[in-house]
């Protein structure tokens with residue numbers, strides 16, 4: 001199908017999924033508008049880990065070098081117990097592992113995607129509430145967990161609270177991290193986890209999860225005090241890292257997902273990318289990566305297929321099974337890493353200790369081995 005329709009493609013939501021989709025489509029010649037309710041593309045979400053599949057998408061989108069120049073290359077991941085004991089160490093930058101991860105400041109990723117768009121593409125401060133009124137050939141719902149586009153498609157699937165809360169913050173890089181500055185460290189306790197990730201060019205991203213009912217605390221200083229208190233006995237320098245979080249800079253999200261496989265990714269001329277279609281627990285660190293994959297696949301099928309219908313049917317067929325499988329895998333990890341009762345957690349820790357790195361790499365291969373589709377061949381030359 002050729003780009004160049006009279007009405008543009010409208011992308012609702014200017015998060016990573018929406019910006020990447022707009023960029024992928026624009027690179028193929030489509031007219032695109034992104035409607036984002038926020039007044040800036042700030043990428044609120046502290047840091048992000050990008051796996052090789054996500055990095056390949058950035059390459060396909062032409063922004064990989066820009067993102068790499070602002071990222072930390074993560075060559076190893078380790079898992080520790082709350083007291084600091086090493087449970088597992090996995091080298092990520094070895095043959096067969098797919099390549100290292102990138103630790104990025106989320107705002108840097110959003111900025112790199114936004115800067116690559118043609119001027120005027122992004123309409124900030126634009127809230128979409130009546131999807132049917134949008135003047136568009138195709139509406140892409142990139143509007144996250146509580147997507148209005150998904151609602152307009154008649155989806156009855158509500159987000160499910162997964163029984164835990166995540167906190168995230170960026171702090172300045174320290175020189176006394178427990179592992180080298182190219183290492184992602186995740187520490188597991190009972191009903192709680194904490195990650196330390198060098199990101200960007202001088203920051204450390206700290207994320208923490210704890211089993212907790214949904215609901216916000218009344219004030220942010222109470223929130224920060226709660227996190228510091230929950231992790232106060234954990235190994236160094238977790239206390240110092242949490243002490244370095246500036247008041248007002250701690251993000252809290254109750255973790256929700258969409259039941260894997262329940263959401264139809266397209267209906268008529270509406271199609272979903274990213275969390276709008278398949279929000280998942282953050283245990284694989286793949287939500288943004290899958291949104292990037294959606295973007296390049298959607299652009300590819302629109303180019304390759306003769307009609308919108310054929311393209312969107314193919315999009316849903318190619319993306320549905322993959323995102324559902326990863327959503328289920330992330331739920332399984334959540335049950336083990338987050339919700340295991342003490343006896344099970346003890347066995348889990350022993351099992352993690354005994355598992356060789358290559359087995360861990362194989363388990364994550366489902367997510368990381370993915371490659372973007374090759375560009376569609378050019379249309380045949382017309383006879384003069």
Ligand SMILES: Cc1cc2nc3c(=O)[nH]c(=O)nc-3n(C[C@H](O)[C@H](O)[C@H](O)COP(=O)(O)OP(=O)(O)OC[C@H]3O[C@@H](n4cnc5c(N)ncnc54)[C@H](O)[C@@H]3O)c2cc1C
Pocket residue numbers: 012013014015016017018035036037038045047048049050126127128129142143144145146147148166167168207253273274275276282285286287288289290291
């Ligand atoms: C704790 C945690 C850690 C994570 N870590 C990672 C990680 O390391 N790696 C990774 O790949 N993923 C990670 N993720 C997942 C990742 O954050 C999400 O999957 C990703 O941000 C989804 O992007 P999106 O663009 O689909 O949705 P969103 O980021 O939610 O963007 C949706 C956008 O739509 C806008 N919007 C919503 N409604 C409207 C409307 N009506 N009108 C106009 N605009 C609207 C919003 O303002 C927003 O900008 C993590 C998630 C959590 C919770």
